Amino acid sequence: MASFWIKLIFVIFLATVSSCGHHSTKENNPRVLRIAIPIEPESLNPLYITSADMVAVFDNVYDSLLIYDAKGMLTPNLAESWISSDENRCYEVVIQENISFHNGEQLSGEDVVHSFLLHAKYSSKYADIVSVEQISPHRIRFVFKEPNSDFPNLLATTWIFSRIESDQPKSGTGAYQFGKYDAGRLLQLERFDGSFHHKEKLSFFEEVEFLIIKETPSILMGLRSGTIDMSAQMDPTVIDSYMNQQLHIIKGPQNLTNLMAFNNQRAPFDNILVRRAINHAIDKERLIQFLVNGDGVRLDTGMSVVLDNFYNHALNNFYEYNPSKARSMLENLGYSTSNPLTFTVHVPSNYPMHMRSAEIIANQLADINVYMHIEPVEWAVWLSEIYQGRKYQATIVGLAGKLSAYQQLVRFSERAQVNLTNFSHEEFELSLQRAMVASDLNDQIIALHQAQYILADQANSVFLMDPSLAIVTKRHLQGVEMYPTRTFRVRNYYLSE
Amino acid sequence: MLSIIMPLFRIIGRNILLVFVMGFLIFWVFSLIPGDIATITGGTEADEQLLESIRDKQGLSHATPKRFLLWGLSIVQGDLGYSIRYDEAVSSLIQRHAKVTLRLALLAMMATIGMALFTASIAVIFYKKWITSWVVIFNQLFMAIPQFWLGLLVIQLFGIHWGMFGLFHTELLWQDYFFPAIVLALVQSAYLSRYIIYAWQREVKQRYVTSGLARGISHNNLRFKHALRGGLIPSVTIMGLIWIDLLSGSVIIEKIFVLPGLGQLLVNAVGSRDIPLIQGIVLYFIFIVIISNFIVHLLYQWLNPRG
Numbered sequence: 001m002a003s004f005w006i007k008l009i010f011v012i013f014l015a016t017v018s019s020c021g022h023h024s025t026k027e028n029n030p031r032v033l034r035i036a037i038p039i040e041p042e043s044l045n046p047l048y049i050t051s052a053d054m055v056a057v058f059d060n061v062y063d064s065l066l067i068y069d070a071k072g073m074l075t076p077n078l079a080e081s082w083i084s085s086d087e088n089r090c091y092e093v094v095i096q097e098n099i100s101f102h103n104g105e106q107l108s109g110e111d112v113v114h115s116f117l118l119h120a121k122y123s124s125k126y127a128d129i130v131s132v133e134q135i136s137p138h139r140i141r142f143v144f145k146e147p148n149s150d151f152p153n154l155l156a157t158t159w160i161f162s163r164i165e166s167d168q169p170k171s172g173t174g175a176y177q178f179g180k181y182d183a184g185r186l187l188q189l190e191r192f193d194g195s196f197h198h199k200e201k202l203s204f205f206e207e208v209e210f211l212i213i214k215e216t217p218s219i220l221m222g223l224r225s226g227t228i229d230m231s232a233q234m235d236p237t238v239i240d241s242y243m244n245q246q247l248h249i250i251k252g253p254q255n256l257t258n259l260m261a262f263n264n265q266r267a268p269f270d271n272i273l274v275r276r277a278i279n280h281a282i283d284k285e286r287l288i289q290f291l292v293n294g295d296g297v298r299l300d301t302g303m304s305v306v307l308d309n310f311y312n313h314a315l316n317n318f319y320e321y322n323p324s325k326a327r328s329m330l331e332n333l334g335y336s337t338s339n340p341l342t343f344t345v346h347v348p349s350n351y352p353m354h355m356r357s358a359e360i361i362a363n364q365l366a367d368i369n370v371y372m373h374i375e376p377v378e379w380a381v382w383l384s385e386i387y388q389g390r391k392y393q394a395t396i397v398g399l400a401g402k403l404s405a406y407q408q409l410v411r412f413s414e415r416a417q418v419n420l421t422n423f424s425h426e427e428f429e430l431s432l433q434r435a436m437v438a439s440d441l442n443d444q445i446i447a448l449h450q451a452q453y454i455l456a457d458q459a460n461s462v463f464l465m466d467p468s469l470a471i472v473t474k475r476h477l478q479g480v481e482m483y484p485t486r487t488f489r490v491r492n493y494y495l496s497e
Numbered sequence: 498m499l500s501i502i503m504p505l506f507r508i509i510g511r512n513i514l515l516v517f518v519m520g521f522l523i524f525w526v527f528s529l530i531p532g533d534i535a536t537i538t539g540g541t542e543a544d545e546q547l548l549e550s551i552r553d554k555q556g557l558s559h560a561t562p563k564r565f566l567l568w569g570l571s572i573v574q575g576d577l578g579y580s581i582r583y584d585e586a587v588s589s590l591i592q593r594h595a596k597v598t599l600r601l602a603l604l605a606m607m608a609t610i611g612m613a614l615f616t617a618s619i620a621v622i623f624y625k626k627w628i629t630s631w632v633v634i635f636n637q638l639f640m641a642i643p644q645f646w647l648g649l650l651v652i653q654l655f656g657i658h659w660g661m662f663g664l665f666h667t668e669l670l671w672q673d674y675f676f677p678a679i680v681l682a683l684v685q686s687a688y689l690s691r692y693i694i695y696a697w698q699r700e701v702k703q704r705y706v707t708s709g710l711a712r713g714i715s716h717n718n719l720r721f722k723h724a725l726r727g728g729l730i731p732s733v734t735i736m737g738l739i740w741i742d743l744l745s746g747s748v749i750i751e752k753i754f755v756l757p758g759l760g761q762l763l764v765n766a767v768g769s770r771d772i773p774l775i776q777g778i779v780l781y782f783i784f785i786v787i788i789s790n791f792i793v794h795l796l797y798q799w800l801n802p803r804g
Contacts, residue, residue, distance in 0.1 A: 034665070040582075040583075040765075042539060042540060043540055045584075045585050048538075048539065048547065048550075048551070050539060050540045050541075050542035050543045050547070051540050051542065052542075057684075114515065121546065121550070122544065122546050122547045123544045123546060123547060124544050124545070124546060125544070129645070160654045181592055182593070182763060183580075183585060183593075183758065184581040184583075184757050184762060184765055186592075196572075211755075213663050213665070213755060214752075215752060216734040217649070218664070218752075218753065218755055221652055221653075221664060222659060222664055222665050224657055225656060225657045225663060225664065225667045227663045227664055228665060237604075262620060306555070335685075378532070378768075379768065380531070380532030380533075380537045380768060380769065380770055381530075381531045381532055381538075381724055383532070383533070383537055383540075383541070384531050384532050384536055384537075385531050387541060388533065388536055400541075400542070417544055418541075458707075478568040
């Protein structure tokens, strides 16, 4: 009897082995693009999508009135033109005609009005808009109580939905429409041939599969074996010479502000001198070298250098690395070898780069008898206790990039949804206000530069760097560009011969 | 008749109680540990308005006891609830992911038993010969090797270098489970083989085997037809444990081979504090353990009717 079972198991085993083949799924279709992404959608409802990665994915499904190009310049998208008046209190937008939604409806001004009113239910970014009204089938007017020079950024980041879908938007005007979602594994988009993006020419790829792969080694294997065509978020330090030869790599700053944030209302960092001393004690250049092999841009204020004109370059090396000065500043405050400064830095444990940053900083601070205790924290706990609750002394975080310098800096303001660093400075608030109401670009830049100076002067945090990001693709995948924020403009991609 | 039904009722009642106790414990534990579900779902860029909307939609604004009661009532009606994170019915999520884990587990179990019986047979047939030592050494080796390292090695050699299989399939076929199953089986069969070898060798030394030899029954007949049955009895418990271990999701293997199984789903659910999904998966595990224990019990009866 036992021999019967042994034989049966052996036969089944052999049968399974013999059915193996080189390719187990449908044959490789060159018109299907496979992109690896590290996170999952918050929801399939676009109103709930907030993460930069998912916005980049769903930008292929939904369109906004304006759009940013690879240089960070605003250009028309669904809109044909836009003008502002009354010192940026009033904006009028003219939308293009003959644009279809995925559900077959034609885009009109009513859809724009509906979309803005819907977005306003879920986000306070629209709170400053007094009214939005359709003044003709393809012209919409937005009115503000106070001047708002940042509104074009909102026009470029607000998706337009079909009004007939009410509170459950599904249809966009993008070159691709939603196909299917397999939780934890795959998000599939299908080409929408009726999109206005295809007026001149159809996109090359008929389907896009966003494969949800959280582990870098798995992505690397997929790229090497050819089962993945593209990964837009590679750490350049993991790219080896083999990949450099076999694949196409584009590198650049990712518009991320990596910082060690101080809780400005909690000891010891409620003391500006302590904050300044710590800034002097950290060698940012060495940190960038150790952490990312030099593939990063040093920051000295609360925004990335990607927005070149708006970044205050005069702040370069604002806190020069000077451990002696740092030590003497702390001694003047009563800290010494027998009474060292100690504090805890909470680090989200799912970000290896932040963990390594913390270790390097701890070593540097130990040289001046400052002891930084590193406490790894699960992401869910970090979000609720540290980010929302602000129960921390210091934490290491990367603030995702925005294409508006104002939006980047307002995160440190009291008017932010979450004022992570508990920063409170009247002149800083006034500078931001001046930037918001400035009708002239130069005035806006001056005000934003002033705001950045205050952040640096007050040593709000230790602003570390903007680490480079690598986009890795197959050699013959063309049309991929580096944008100032995470962007997958799949309609522009194609395979060369 | 009553003597059969009453124990059955007792077992069913015990397991229903287990379900509710586990469900309550999960609710209680997750109410203690930090982590706001709405913030995790919405992320750092989410406005308070959006977070409130998520809380309202998912019923998170209700007190924990009320949410537990609502969950209990829905379970009684056969509804496992809705996943907060994935915005999808828990039952359909589990069904889809459990299918992957079940296939992987079936294949891995067959390979485990096959390999274990094969290596144990060699050890018994060539008892006290050098080849048995090598079997023992390889068993020790595979027990010591970490699964994730073995998995990466298999992917590098068989997947990338020799191109025998690929990863990241949109639709999974049976052969896509082969290599992950082999990796699982190599480690599990080493454990199982040890138990079988020990028990089988002990059986072979029993008097009835010597008597059989004296009556002219062949060695192989005695080993495989008589002694093996006795040798398998203690190993059935281990097989049951291996089966439950495989079914509960081999998270590491699923992660490495990018298989969307239940282990991955559970890890994601815990990370995002998706309580309805966690409870649904726990229910599934309880059900699996009950079924598996029942099968083990039946196997015992078949192997040893006198027991």
